[in-house]
């Protein structure tokens with residue numbers, strides 16, 4: 313559970329921030345897409361299995377052109393919140409999600425080589441082609457099975473510039 317410790321007043325909408333993990337030293341770039349409060353500390357999002365804590369760089373991001381992998385957003389009434397999140401949101405807190413979920417649940421979780429949302433978009437169709445080739449070039453899926461992917465995200469990173477690693481992780 314992320315501590316709802318406060319840091320950002322209303323003025324940070326549109327601003328980028330960097331969170332760095334004290335365990336794996338991975339980092340993520342975030343952007344506030346709504347006005348609200350963001351935590352100083354969050355669970356590590358750089359690596360799926362890391363149990364470390366990430367700390368805010370207090371919005372000291374010199375290169376505001378950096379692509380954000382995650383965004384802080386204010387949930388709408390349609391969003392399904394967990395009990396801890398409801399309290400946080402009622403206090404003015406924003407929630408964190410990966411940028412560009414693409415409907416496929418692909419989340420960029422790269423730290424050493426952050427994969428930009430645009431790059432992922434460009435890759436999407438290529439990846440589906442490659443996946444399908446691996447599966448023999450043909451696949452039929454029940455709609456129900458596709459609908460039942462809400463609890464997992466697909467994380468990936470680029471290794472040594474020549475290999476993509478993909479992994480399913482439970483949303484947390």
Ligand SMILES: [Zn+2]
Nearest residue numbers: 333336356362
């Ligand atoms: Zn970490």
